[in-house]
Amino acid sequence: xxxxYSIFTLARNAVSYxxxxxxxxxxxxxxxxxxxxIVGGGGHGLATAYYLAKEHGITNVAVIEKGWLGGGNxxxxxxxxxxxxxxxxxxxLYEHSLKLWEGLSQDLNYNVMFSQRxxxxxxxxxxxxxxxxxxxxxxxxxxxxxxxxxREQVAAYCPILDCSPNARYPVFGASLQRRGGVARHDxxxxxxxxxxxxxxxxxxxxxxxxxxxxxxxKVVGVETTRxxxxxxxxxxxxxxxxxxLAGMAGFRLPIESHPLQAMVSEPIKPVLNCVVxxxxxxxxxxxxxxxxxxxxxxxxxxxxxxxxxxxxxxENMLNALTELFPIFGRLRFLRQWAGIVDTCPDASPxxxxxxIENLFFNCGWGTGGFKATPGSGHVFAHTIATGEPHKFxxxxxxxxxxxxxxxxxxxxxGVAH
Amino acid sequence: MLLxxxxxxxxxxxxxxxxAREAHIARPTNGEQMSDAEWAQYLFxxxxxxxxxxxxxxxxxxxxxxxxxxxxxxxxEIYAVYEMGQPAPAIERxxxx
Numbered sequence: 001x002x003x004x005y006s007i008f009t010l011a012r013n014a015v016s017y018x019x020x021x022x023x024x025x026x027x028x029x030x031x032x033x034x035x036x037x038i039v040g041g042g043g044h045g046l047a048t049a050y051y052l053a054k055e056h057g058i059t060n061v062a063v064i065e066k067g068w069l070g071g072g073n074x075x076x077x078x079x080x081x082x083x084x085x086x087x088x089x090x091x092x093l094y095e096h097s098l099k100l101w102e103g104l105s106q107d108l109n110y111n112v113m114f115s116q117r118x119x120x121x122x123x124x125x126x127x128x129x130x131x132x133x134x135x136x137x138x139x140x141x142x143x144x145x146x147x148x149x150x151r152e153q154v155a156a157y158c159p160i161l162d163c164s165p166n167a168r169y170p171v172f173g174a175s176l177q178r179r180g181g182v183a184r185h186d187x188x189x190x191x192x193x194x195x196x197x198x199x200x201x202x203x204x205x206x207x208x209x210x211x212x213x214x215x216x217x218k219v220v221g222v223e224t225t226r227x228x229x230x231x232x233x234x235x236x237x238x239x240x241x242x243x244x245l246a247g248m249a250g251f252r253l254p255i256e257s258h259p260l261q262a263m264v265s266e267p268i269k270p271v272l273n274c275v276v277x278x279x280x281x282x283x284x285x286x287x288x289x290x291x292x293x294x295x296x297x298x299x300x301x302x303x304x305x306x307x308x309x310x311x312x313x314x315e316n317m318l319n320a321l322t323e324l325f326p327i328f329g330r331l332r333f334l335r336q337w338a339g340i341v342d343t344c345p346d347a348s349p350x351x352x353x354x355x356i357e358n359l360f361f362n363c364g365w366g367t368g369g370f371k372a373t374p375g376s377g378h379v380f381a382h383t384i385a386t387g388e389p390h391k392f393x394x395x396x397x398x399x400x401x402x403x404x405x406x407x408x409x410x411x412x413x414g415v416a417h
Numbered sequence: 418m419l420l421x422x423x424x425x426x427x428x429x430x431x432x433x434x435x436x437a438r439e440a441h442i443a444r445p446t447n448g449e450q451m452s453d454a455e456w457a458q459y460l461f462x463x464x465x466x467x468x469x470x471x472x473x474x475x476x477x478x479x480x481x482x483x484x485x486x487x488x489x490x491x492x493x494e495i496y497a498v499y500e501m502g503q504p505a506p507a508i509e510r511x512x513x514x
Contacts, residue, residue, distance in 0.1 A: 243465035254461035256438070257490070301436040302419075305467045305491045311418050312432040345461055402457040 002198040005109050024190060025197035030204050033230030034062045036384060037222055038237060039209050039245065041065025042074040043185070044362060044369065045237035046192035046203075047377020048384070050108075053199035055378070056385035061201045062231075063193075064224060066208035070189030073239045076307075076339030077370040078262050078284060078296040080275055082119050082180035084146050086135050089395040089407050090348060091142040096392050097375025098179060104374055110191030112183050113289065118274040119180030120149070120158055122171050122324075128280050129172045131411065136175045149174045158274055160327050168323040169281050182275060182286050188373055212249045218357040219249070235360045235384045240305065240340025242363035251355045253363065254345055254401050258299040259338035260367050261309035261317075265331040267291030279411070281320035292334060295321060299341060299367060309338040341366050346406040351376070351393040352383055360384050361398070422498050425480045437473035439463055440485045441505055467491060471505045 003009060003022050013021055036052060038045045041063050052058045065071075081101055083094035105111050123129040132148070139146040154174045155163040163171045193203055204226070211223040212234065221230040236245050240257045267290050277284035285295045297317035300310050314336065322329045344350065344364035349372070351362050362380045365372060379390035389397060400406060419431035445451055445459055464470070470490045475483045487497040487508055496508045 241467070243463070244467050247466075252458070252462040252464070254457075254463065256463050256465050257467075302488075303438075303465060303470050303472065303490050304493065306493060310431060401461045402453045404453075 002194065005111075024194040025203050027205065028202045030062060030064075030207065030224070030226055030229050031202065033221065034202070035060040035231070036233045036235065037061070037229060037231040038063045038235045039222065040072075040237040040239070041069045041189075041193070041203060041205060042072050042237065042239065043070065043188045043192065043373040044074075044239075044365070044376045044380070045235075046189055046196055047373050048235055048237060048362070048380045049196040049201050049203075049377075050192045050199070051378045051381035052385060053196060053201055055381060058385055059200040061196075062229065063196065063201065063203045064207050064209060064222070064229075065203070065205045066225075068205055069193050069203070070186050073339040073341065073369060074185055074189045074373075076260075076262065076337055077185060078286065078294050079182045079185045079288075079370060080119065080180070080277075080284065080286065081114070081183055081371040082177050082275075083144055083371070084119070084121070084135070084139050084175065084177045084180065085409060086138050086411060087407050087409060088142060089392075090409050091139060091144060093375055093379070093392045093396070094372060095142070095144050096378065097372045100374035100378060101183065101371075102179075104188075104191070108191040108195045110187060110194060112187045112191055114181065114183040115289075116179050116181040117286075118157070119177045120154065120161075120174045120274055120276045121176075122154065122161070122174045122276065122278045122280070124169045124172060124278065124280040126172065132173070132175050135411065139177075145177060145179050147176050147178075149176050158272070158276060160271060160325055161276060162324055162326055169278070169320070180275060182288075183370075184289075185370060188370075192377070209245065209248075212356070212359065214249065214356055214359075217355075219359040233358045233360065233384055235362065235380060237362045237380070239363065239365065239369065240342050242342050242361060246354075246361070249354065249356050249359060253350065253361070253398070255342045255350075255364055256303050257305055257340050257342055258302070259304050259306065259309045260296070260299045260341045261313055261336060261338045262294065262296040263314070263336040264288070264292040264294050264334050265328070266334050268293070268331070271327070276324070278320065278324060281324065283317050283320040283324065285321065285325070293328065293331065299343065300338070305340055307338050307340060309336070341369075343367070345401075347409045348407040349376070349396050350398050351380055352389045352397040354398065419493060419495070421474060421486065421495065423476045423479060423482075424484050424498050424500055425482055426476060429476070429479060433476060433478040435475045435477040437475050437483060440471045440473045469496065469508045473501075
């Protein structure tokens with residue numbers, strides 16, 4: 001049994017100069033075969049493994065990761081968590097996830113530093129404000145907290161936002177989700193890894209999948225850089241590389257991979273009390289507990305697997321940022337990076353079965369997957385364990401591109417991450 | 418920053434261009450006979466390769482003409498630029514990826 005984390009454990013280890021902490025998870029060699037193999041050791045993959053064990057009692061599971069845990073988009077996003085989506089299908093899925101976030105640190109016995117500091121989405125034109133009202137009313141009808149603030153209320157809630165009438169991008173108002181906020185991204189991956197490992201799941205890093213073993217249209221295992229591993233079921237959760245893995249299995253996805261950039265400033269004293277997102281001028285920002293301001297914007301327009309971004313996107317984002325927050329104009333940048341996001345035509349994920357039997361894909365989260373980490377893992381574990389989609393995952397099947405039942409969330413998902 | 422050689426204007430910075438996605442997707446001529454699954458393949462399914470990608474660009478802030486580019490999606494190296502309607506050139510790459 002794993003060491004339980006508590007203030008007493010902390011005190012006991014402090015006495016021994018923190019030299020006796022045990023490892024948070026093992027690094028076993030792969031077994032010849034498993035009941036389930038999860039490809040991809042990011043937040044979503046590890047959450048899937050965790051809920052397979054916790055909710056469905058399936059523990060003969062391996063998580064295979066080509067690099068290190070959380071080294072992909074889990075460690076590259078801007079950590080925003082929210083559930084203010086327009087359509088019912090998305091609202092159910094993301095609210096399911098937000099409810100899991102609210103109990104996650106206790107559930108995992110691992111502090112994911114989930115901070116529900118409130119999330120403002122600003123509107124800068126009359127039409128922007130009309131669209132925002134429509135979305136807020138739809139969200140309220142789904143029983144999710146969301147409210148409309150006028151300009152004075154926005155100025156009072158977030159004083160450093162330029163709400164003056166002669167601003168370059170005048171603020172007409174904003175929607176506010178008070179339960180929205182941020183979390184510590186690495187801790188989410190580590191917490192799920194520790195929880196999955198404690199339940200007997202093997203986490204195998206530095207092991208890249210190079211192909212699938214498919215017999216009579218049915219997957220029976222994976223080929224990896226550490227040899228062939230058998231599996232009764234395989235779940236693929238690899239974000240930007242899902243198209244590459246679908247190619248290995250012989251089918252195509254409606255997905256194109258793009259870099260999404262983010263960056264942080266030098267650390268400063270607390271200055272920003274909430275998350276601010278602007279879809280109209282395309283920037284979102286929050287302040288980390290270290291004091292760094294964390295910014296992001298839209299994707300680079302062209303297909304790419306390179307984990308760096310192009311300068312025009314940075315320039316546009318900084319233009320928007322310094323107009324909305326003149327106070328940030330003299331900040332210096334610390335780091336800039338990009339992750340490869342898997343964008344779907346309708347900006348909604350794909351969760352479920354594939355043309356290959358017993359091979360399941362969870363992908364297409366595009367620019368907004370981090371917030372969904374617990375919910376995504378939860379519904380995907382159900383889908384793998386039972387062979388049938390969870391009720392919240394069912395609308396997000398790959399077949400929707402054949403039936404035409406698209407879930408167009410460009411308005412909600414095209415901006416915030 | 419990409420330096421894209423427009424076949425009509427010469428080399429220009431990427432911010433002069435608009436990306437127009439995967440090239441050589443021919444609109445079906447027998448649409449009435451096609452199944453929903455076949456339409457899905459045409460409308461939505463994409464190659465999305467990690468390597469050479471044949472794609473369309475438009476010189477939005479220049480000649481405003483479309484053309485095709487063969488570009489590596491990992492290194493961003495541009496191997497070939499060719500006009501619309503021409504077949505995709507085979508790309509022999511030295512690094513063997």
